[in-house]
Every structure is written in structure tokens, then in C-alpha cells.
Amino acid sequence: MVKLIHTLADHDDDVNCCAFSSALLATCSLDKTVRLYSLSDFSELPHSPLKFHTYAVHCCCFSPSGHILASCSTDGTTVLWNTQNGQTLAVMEQPSGSPVRVCQFSPDSTCLVSGAADGTVVMWNAQSYKLYRCGSVKDGSLVACAFCPTGTLFVTGSSCGDLTVWDDKMRCLHSEKAHDLGITCCDFSSQPISDGEQTHFFRLASCGQDCQIKMWVVSFTHVSGFELKYKSTLSGHSAPVLACAFSHNGQMLVSGSVDKSVIVYDTNTENILYTLTQHTRYVTTCAFAPNILLLATGSMDKTVNIWQFDPEALCQAGSTEDQPKQFIEDWSEDDVSTWLCAQGLEDLTGLFKMNNIDGRELLNLTKESLADDLKIESLGLRSKVLRKIEELRTKVKTLSSGVPDEFICPITRELMKEPVIASDPLTFFIHDHVICK
Known part of the structure; x- marks a missing residue:
């Protein structure tokens, strides 16, 4: 299970981003500040808040060592901070002067990428604080950025919906439309999937204004070189998805949405593990801690919620042996109840148990039986249940046929x-x- 263990309410305006190091949590806001908290007791550090930016702070991120924090703002700057004393190390001005929407360190800390509202992307030398290379996307603002685990490439996402892949020399490798109404966030899993020595695969997640999360596989082969391949779509949210992030071990993916909810997925099965609904306004950011089972979610309600996962439950969630039976027709009534809770339909568990709905009966439910036999009056609720059941039927057909x-x-x-x-x-x-x- 996952439980809310702490709420931070120090910002005076919308929380735009949160980020973890091994010992700290950073948050930034429309209120122009960046705040730092200790993970030991969630107390704010003595030198927090960090104040320099003259307009809203859109993004913050730690260097891999955790000793440096970067923040970027509408004021057109990306600032590097010493996390131990809060001192400003460098102020890097976007060459175009455009508002900076996103910043990200490379895995080896040698460079920092910043993306701006005019579509420019800049790679900075993180040691000398000098500009290394510049590029730009064709249309839209740059609002998302993520490095692959090896640091050999990074991906940017634009408000026009394009995913663009760059190598570490700022050469554009690939660009394609990923989300019709614009991308809001993207993230690589830190755990690559290796296939011998010839091919390396990396999971990439992107989310957007189309209410969807898309899963991609990025691969490198000696024969075909680089490839970005669409894998699947997660449609758990009912409104635009503003943030997504992988857990450190790659087993979970979390997302936050305009529908005010946070959803945690199992990345292997793509099933919903948890739906968290404590925020009262749009969820704008989410992040997993690197070494402990903590999740932070930030919102336009000006708060950051800290969630803790139960290790045993998390272990079970990531294990296919501990999932409900793979053959859905063989599910017990309890398995159906577990599935309902995972889909955010826990209010129906009593009704389904009272009517002895097991796996076989679940797959046979229709629009008429939901309305007439189970007496589910809400049209929206019936439609949601039917969509989820149809997904199960699809899985049954695919498993039984053995066809991808x-x-x-x-x-x-x-x-x-x-x-x-x-x-x-x-x-x-x-x-x-x-x-x-």
C-alpha cells in the first residue's frame, strides 16, 4: 500500500516542479522561489528558500551527486545553486532571452540542457558554466527534457506535440509527433533493458494534453543504429496529463493530471497499482526518490504531498507471481475486487461481491447487465467499467492466441x-x- 506521510505547504503559489536527491527534496513555484527540505524529517533547510529569480520558477533538478541544484525561470535564466549552503554558483542566461521552461543534468554531470519558450535548446558546460551548443525545434515551446541513462542522447518535448531526439553533440537524430495537443513531460527509465551486446533498449514515457501517457522503446543496434518505437498508451486519466516519472528501479511509473489525481502504474504489466486523489487542484509534478520508497507530488493547490510505499506490498506489486492469476477467467471474487481497486473502482467491490462476480462473470458483463442486473445508475461509471472490461477481453484474446x-x-x-x-x-x-x- 501507499500512504500520505507528510504535506509541505510553504509555497505561496502553484507548485511547478519537485525533485529528489539522495538526501534532499527541492520544490519550485510560481511564487519565484525554490525550497529545499531534508528527507530525514522533511524540515526546510536553514538557507531555504532560495531567492534569485524575478519571475515564476518552472523547473528544478539535482545534479547526480546532489551537490548542485539547477532552476529555470520565466526571467530567461537557469541558475545553479550549492545545495549545502544555498549560494548561487552561476547564472546562465538563455541566448534568446526567452523564458526557460525546463532544465536537466546529464547523467555524468558534465552538461546541463535548458529549453525555452521560443523552441531553443541550449547545452551548457556544467563545470565552466559556459554555453557549449545551441539548437531549436521547428515549432512550439520546449516544455520537457530527459536524458537516457547512458547520457549519449536526450529527448525534448514541445508544446506542439513533437518528441525530438538529440545526441550528446546536439545533433538532431529524430523528431515525430507524439501527442496531438502538445507534450507536457517525458522521462527515461534509469534501468536499461539489455539484449546481449548488440542492442540496448531504454523505456521512455511521454505525456500530454491529449490525456494520454505513451510508452516508447529507444534502441541502439550496430546494424540499424538509433530507433524510437511506440509501444503502448496508458489512458488512466480523464484530463490532460501534466507530469510523469519512473521509479528508480524502473518498476513503476507515476503520473499527475488536470483531473487532480495521481496514478501509479506497474511498468511491466501497465496495470494501475494506486490512484491517489488527495490534491484539490491540478497535479503539476511528481517524482520518486532515488534510494528510498518515497514519492512527491506537487499541485496548483500550493502543496507538495510526500507518499511512502510499503516495501512488502511494493515487492508484491512488481512480481508477476503475486499478481492476480494471469488467466482472467480463473479469477476468484477476491481477485475481481483487487482488480476493481487497481482501476479506481473500489466503490463497486461490495456490489460485485454481493452478486458473486468472479473472473468468468466479469468478462461476460454487458451494458445491459450493468444497468439492469447490477443497478449501476451512473452512465459515466457504467462506461468506465465497460472500457476496463474490454481491456481485459483484449488481454484474454492476446494471451490465448500467443500473437503479439x-x-x-x-x-x-x-x-x-x-x-x-x-x-x-x-x-x-x-x-x-x-x-x-
């Missing part, structure tokens, strides 16, 4: 044939004279 989901038609859920790869490069399949892509 990418070869299943997204409309009919039948095996697609005769793939045709277009030059854009989308893949089209011919199925019963209907073209699917």
Missing part, C-alpha cells in the same frame, strides 16, 4: 495480414479489405 498485440487489429482484434510499410514510416495491414494502421 501489435499484430492484432485495433478495431476488430483479429489477426491482421499482408503488412505494408509506408515511407512515413507507418505500418498498414490489410484485413477483410479494410486498411488499418
Whole structure:
């Protein structure tokens, strides 16, 4: 389980970002300040708040060592701070003078990337504090940035919805539309997936104004070089998703949304583990601590909530052996109750138990049986339950067929044939004279 253990309410305006080091938590806000807290007791450090910026502070991040904190602002600057005494180490001005929306250290601390509202992206030398390289995206503001674990590339996200991949020399490797209404955040899992010595895979998550979280796989091979491949979409939120972050071990992904909720996913199964609804306004930021089971979420309600995970429950959540039975038809009534809670439908557990709904009965539920037999009056609630059940039916078909989901038609859920790869490069399949892509 996960429980709320502390709430920080020191900011006078919206909380825009929060970040952990091994010993500290940093938060920044529209109130122009950055605050630092000790993880031992969540007390604010004596030299906090950090004051320099003259306008809203949009993002903050620690160097990998935790000794330096970077913050960036509408005032067009990215500031480096000494976390031990709060002293200003450097003030780096965006060459264009545009508001800086995001900043991120490379994994080896040698450089810092800052992205601005005019689409410019700058790589700074984090030791000399001097500009190294500049670039820009075609359209939109840069609002998201993440380095891959090796530091050989980083990804930026724009308000126009484009994901752009850069190498460590600021050369643009790839760009594609990821979210129709704009990207809000992106994050790499710190745990790469290795396939021998020839290929290395990295999980990337992006989220946006389209209410979705998209999962990607970034790979490097000696044969084909770099590749960014779409994997799946998580649709747990009902409003734009403003933030996403992987846990340090890569087993969980957390997201925060305009719907005021925080959702924690199992990255392996993509199931919802927890839905947290304590914030009273939009959830703008979320971050996992690197070495302990803590999660921080910040909101436009001016607060930062600190959550703690139960180690045993977390261990069970990450283990496929401890998940409800893989064959959904064999689920017991208790397994169905567990599934309902994971989907944020805990209010229905009593009703389903009273009607002896096990896995087989769950898969057979229809719009009519939900309304007439179970007496669920809310149209929205019935629709949500049906969507979740349809996802289970899809999983049953995929597991029983042994066919990867990418070869299943997204409309009919039948095996697609005769793939045709277009030059854009989308893949089209011919199925019963209907073209699917």
C-alpha cells in the first residue's frame, strides 16, 4: 500500500516542479522561489528558500551527486545553486532571452540542457558554466527534457506535440509527433533493458494534453543504429496529463493530471497499482526518490504531498507471481475486487461481491447487465467499467492466441495480414479489405 506521510505547504503559489536527491527534496513555484527540505524529517533547510529569480520558477533538478541544484525561470535564466549552503554558483542566461521552461543534468554531470519558450535548446558546460551548443525545434515551446541513462542522447518535448531526439553533440537524430495537443513531460527509465551486446533498449514515457501517457522503446543496434518505437498508451486519466516519472528501479511509473489525481502504474504489466486523489487542484509534478520508497507530488493547490510505499506490498506489486492469476477467467471474487481497486473502482467491490462476480462473470458483463442486473445508475461509471472490461477481453484474446498485440487489429482484434510499410514510416495491414494502421 501507499500512504500520505507528510504535506509541505510553504509555497505561496502553484507548485511547478519537485525533485529528489539522495538526501534532499527541492520544490519550485510560481511564487519565484525554490525550497529545499531534508528527507530525514522533511524540515526546510536553514538557507531555504532560495531567492534569485524575478519571475515564476518552472523547473528544478539535482545534479547526480546532489551537490548542485539547477532552476529555470520565466526571467530567461537557469541558475545553479550549492545545495549545502544555498549560494548561487552561476547564472546562465538563455541566448534568446526567452523564458526557460525546463532544465536537466546529464547523467555524468558534465552538461546541463535548458529549453525555452521560443523552441531553443541550449547545452551548457556544467563545470565552466559556459554555453557549449545551441539548437531549436521547428515549432512550439520546449516544455520537457530527459536524458537516457547512458547520457549519449536526450529527448525534448514541445508544446506542439513533437518528441525530438538529440545526441550528446546536439545533433538532431529524430523528431515525430507524439501527442496531438502538445507534450507536457517525458522521462527515461534509469534501468536499461539489455539484449546481449548488440542492442540496448531504454523505456521512455511521454505525456500530454491529449490525456494520454505513451510508452516508447529507444534502441541502439550496430546494424540499424538509433530507433524510437511506440509501444503502448496508458489512458488512466480523464484530463490532460501534466507530469510523469519512473521509479528508480524502473518498476513503476507515476503520473499527475488536470483531473487532480495521481496514478501509479506497474511498468511491466501497465496495470494501475494506486490512484491517489488527495490534491484539490491540478497535479503539476511528481517524482520518486532515488534510494528510498518515497514519492512527491506537487499541485496548483500550493502543496507538495510526500507518499511512502510499503516495501512488502511494493515487492508484491512488481512480481508477476503475486499478481492476480494471469488467466482472467480463473479469477476468484477476491481477485475481481483487487482488480476493481487497481482501476479506481473500489466503490463497486461490495456490489460485485454481493452478486458473486468472479473472473468468468466479469468478462461476460454487458451494458445491459450493468444497468439492469447490477443497478449501476451512473452512465459515466457504467462506461468506465465497460472500457476496463474490454481491456481485459483484449488481454484474454492476446494471451490465448500467443500473437503479439501489435499484430492484432485495433478495431476488430483479429489477426491482421499482408503488412505494408509506408515511407512515413507507418505500418498498414490489410484485413477483410479494410486498411488499418
